Amino acid sequence: MYKSSTRSFPVYDSLRQAIIEQALKPGVKLPEDSIGETFGVSRTIVRNALVRLDAEGLVDIQPNRGASVAEPTIEEAYDIFDMRQCLEREVMQRLCAMDPKPIIKALKDHLAEEEKYLGKDGTRSIRLAGEFHILLAELTGSRILANYVNEIVSRCSLILARFAQAHSAECGVEEHAEIIEAIARGDAERATTQMHSHLHGVQDRALLNPEDDRTENVAQILSRYRPEK
Template sequence: MYKSTTRSFPVYDSLRQAIIEQALKPGTKLPEDSIGETFSVSRTTVRNALVRLDAEGLVDLQPNRGASVSVPTIEEAHDIFEMRQCLEREVMDRLCRMDKKPIVKALKAHLVEEKKYLDVDTTRSIRLAGEFHILLAELTGSRILANYVNEIVSRCSLILARFAQAHSAQCGLDEHTEIIAAIEAGDADRAIMQMHRHLHSVQDRALLDPDERGKEDVSAILARYIVPNA
């Protein structure tokens, strides 16, 4: 999802994925020189990627201070989850007024992937859980709505990386299953209620318990995200 094509975008894609999968934690410094060496690109190319991520709220880019993964405050966390409730309520309402068969087929196929990596690959499981919500928005056919949901889901990944307590991914998987069932039944009220409960459950797993961040080896982490011949 959301792959790009120009020269600076493989760097953007990799950084964004590493942040969403919580491999790069909030507060982690993102030095342009080491990232450039990792991807064999110029610092200008790296900066272009960082500027775009800064615009999306995933990176904090400060003049003369460099870039780091954004560190959301607890106030921002509550605001973002409130906005997410509004967006995903609209997604549920639209999907329940559409032809259910192709929607449910796509969602169930995604659920198979979520189950496949449950308790097997934590980073991929985190990403797939977020992509479930992005897929829901994409299936409405509204590019604008999908873009907004994409951005806010990504920012929620940062919130969870900073504040979330440990929990079983099975919880989210069961909740996704209930959401699909409500959509399949064409019951908008039920679908909205299930989504509301699901997002509250995700929010309830978050705790104000930040630990010391920023000491990760960025080059080593990003090396895992390099696509051959990109």
């Protein structure tokens, strides 16, 4: 989903996925030389990827200090969740006014993937949970709306890595199923209410966790995200 194709973008894709899957935690340093060696590319290519991620709010670049995974403040966290509520409300309104058949098939296929990895692969479950919301936006047919939702969902994943209490992925899967049911009925009010409740549940679990381990070996983590040749 949202994969890039040019030579410089696999680094961006891999870094972005590692951040979204919470393998790279907020505050972790992202040294250009180490990342370049991991992917076999120049520091210029790495820098271009980091600049793009900085523009998306996932990386923080400071002059003379280099790049690190962004550390959102609690104020930013609440603001981002407020904006996400607005965007996903619009998604629900649009989907419920459309032919539900192709929408429901795509959503149920994705839900099956979420259920497949539930309790088996926590990293993939995190990514699939976010991609469910991105898929919802894509199914509206609005590229602009999908791009906005894609970015804000990614930033929410970063927020959860920074301010998150352990939570059950099972709750998320059940809530996704309820949202799908409401869309299938074309019930915009119900779908909007379900989405609002779902996002508030995620937000309510955003509690400060002072035990974050930021002594990660970035090269070792990113080696798992290196594209196969």
